[in-house]
Amino acid sequence: MTDLDPVLGDVRQGMMSAHIYNDEEIFRLEKERLFSQAWLFVGRESEIPQSGDYVVHRVLDDSFIPSRGEDGQVRALFNMRLHRGMQVCRDEMGNASHFRCPYHG
Structure with missing residues (x-):
């Protein structure tokens, strides 16, 4: 059209x-x-109640990781490493102290 x-x-x-x-x-x-x-909107705060909790949500063509840091703050990260376009987090949800590039570690 x-x-x-x-x-x-x-x-x-x-x-x-x-x-x-x-x-x-x-x-x-x-x-x-x-x-x-x-x-x-990329998620609800209630989805990540504890420090280290995260979820992965897609918005259109992009993937984001809303997570709760050790300081209790909620942050959303772009789920792609700029170098080589590698997805950082492949699980849909979980708890992690940090995220690592699967390519470089």
Whole structure:
């Protein structure tokens, strides 16, 4: 789909065609203009109650590791090592004192 004018016209009138939920071009534009411009939910604090707890969640094409540090602070890490693009954490959840690159250790 390249011409979005009919879709936008329908939305302005309060109507949405069901096809927009499966349209690749609309999804590409949403990723570019909406999801990349706003804060995104990556998990609940209750999923990581203890120090060292972590979960891995995917958001679109990316993977994140929300974790609770020894100081009790919640942090979210990008689950990819920039060198060689290696995924840092492969488990869905667990408890760890730190994360290591599987390639370099």
